[in-house]
Amino acid sequence: MPKPQLTWVAGASVAYKTVTVRYTYISKPLKNVGNSNVPLGFRAAHLSTLGLSVVKSASGFPSFAIFCRFEVDVITSLGLTRRAFFLSNVMNDQSNKRNFKRFYEKTVVPEVPIDVDTQPFRHKDFPDSGPHPWLDRPDAKEQIEARLHAQELTEEEAELCRKWERDGYIILKGFFSHEQLDATWAAYEAEIASGNVQPPNEPLFEGDTLPGRVLNTHFKVGKVKEMLFDDRMSGIVSLLLGTRALPFQTISGHKSSEQLQHSDSIHMSTYPTGYLVANWIAFEDIHPDSGPLVYHPGSHKLPYLMSDELDIPFDVGYKAYKSKYEPAVQNLISTHTLEAHYFLPNKGDVLLWHANLLHGGSRMKDPARVSRKAVVCHFFAEGCTCYHDLIGMPASVMNLPFDTEGYLKTNPDVAQSGWDPGHHYFTTGRFEGRVPGEFDSESYLKAHPDVAAAGIDAYTHYRLHGYKEGRSLK
Known part of the structure; x- marks a missing residue:
């Protein structure tokens, strides 16, 4: 297979400080007819052995351009998505993206789980x-x-x-x-x-x-x-x-x-x-x-x-x-x-x-x-x-649920206090059995006929007893 001959193409370069390149030879019908893998971690100086042209951008970072007959997978110290973009365009193959997954492509999983609905935020x-x-x-x-x-x-x-x-x-x-x-x-x-x-x-x-x-x-x-x-x-x-x-x-x-x-x-x-x-x-x-x-x-x-x-x-x-x-x-x-x-x-x-x-x-x-x-x-x-x-x-x-207007309507004492409603709810109200919006008394009484039969105000009951008992709101 011939060496890739990559040359400068205006507007087609991606400026990075260092790169690791995996190159694939592509025919006109965009069929993969062969590839050569370069070991990870090699220096920019080694690019000349691959026939890559290196120029200096205005920022001082080397820039690597893409010749129209070839594509380059750029795996850099300055970003993941750029690399995935090139992989997607070159091979259109999800398995290749998985093969190049970086160690930090994951979410944090706390060793001790918490419930954000009841967790104080201190x-x-x-x-x-x-x-x-x-x-x-x-x-x-x-x-x-x-x-x-x-x-x-x-x-x-x-x-x-x-x-x-x-x-x-x-x-x-x-x-x-x-x-x-x-x-x-x-x-x-x-x-x-x-x-x-x-x-x-x-x-x-x-x-x-x-x-x-x-x-x-x-x-x-x-x-x-x-x-x-x-x-x-x-x-x-x-x-x-x-x-x-x-x-x-x-x-x-x-x-x-x-x-x-x-x-x-x-x-x-x-x-x-x-x-x-x-x-x-x-x-x-x-x-x-x-x-x-x-x-x-x-x-x-x-x-x-x-x-x-x-x-x-x-x-x-x-x-x-x-x-x-x-x-x-x-x-x-x-x-x-x-x-x-x-x-x-x-x-x-x-x-x-x-x-x-x-x-x-x-x-x-x-x-x-x-x-x-x-x-x-x-x-x-x-x-x-x-x-x-x-x-x-x-x-x-x-993105925790909270309705300012509904909360103030349901809790006139908060409205009268001048306390910021969101701050009141998350620091105090939710631990008092208040709901993060408007309370639907009709739905609560319909769901709990014993409360309706007792003639107790629906919201008062929920705050004093219902939320501690785990009663549903509707």
Whole structure:
């Protein structure tokens, strides 16, 4: 069989840092007439032996182009779905996808199951149970080398994992193109101009006119959603967690948050603990005086500092966060003499950090340098229970049933109290026998004639007795 002769084709390249290539010779009728398999884990330098043309892209990553008579299976350290896309197009054979399944293509299965319908969403109330993310385990270093030896990892992936285990973060240089960043930010600005996105007014100094941060802009800006669900990024997050990533949240900002250091896990918590990754995407070159992201390498190995350890009740949340949590974190930094690093990226660079890495927004020093355009993305892991420890609430990705209007109609005392109905139900109401919406008294009495015969108010009976007895609502 002749060697593949792959040459540069404009618009047909996929830019990656390193690749492992499995190539298949395809005839015009798209019949597989022969193939040659290349051992996993070989370096880019070996590509020349296969007749592959290698060029340097603008970002500095090698680019591999596809000649029209051949297809290439690209298995990279920077994403799974790209590879599956090529496999699907080359062979159209589901068995090939199964043969190339990566070790992290799975969901988290807690060692101790919980019932989300009755589980309080505070860290102390969950079992002290695993499995823990693979790079957080005591044998993580040995596992990295074992998987490298077994060719489950490339050398470049292994190096990412080593740094993550050691320092709790990685930096990807030039990951996103300037063209994508410019188009995404223009779309975001257009939604602000139209009034569809309304940033808060959060001036850092007198005369500051830049908008404040906006949560979950991916709901309204399609191009931000594309970045959150980027296949290459999800592949990297999955690699670091050892399980499939679940894109969750975005925060878009024109300038520094000036938020004191914290661990994301008090805000975005998981059971089992630790299945969260965040990234910070630079939309411009970041100046040291703009208030860059500050982080503390190695701090992810400290014990998790959660609400109940500081006696923060869920009903005071962010008030006690300022008075108790932030001082406690500053004390940790001082006690452990944690070194501060500042992220000074070029446009397109991305910092990813561990669920427990201490980080924050440093103070802006020069009003002339206030601009610090960025998008932050957060990822949970599939199979976890995701919640917010500080306020005792489930995360939106849990999709637990709740009807605000029906709940307030059924519970006028909650409406009168001014308590947020969702927060009331998940932290208090469901443990009082309240239902997550409107209570249907007629259906309850029809299902339980003894209650009807007793002449007791249906909802009162259910709250006092019915839910404890396991009675159905209809």
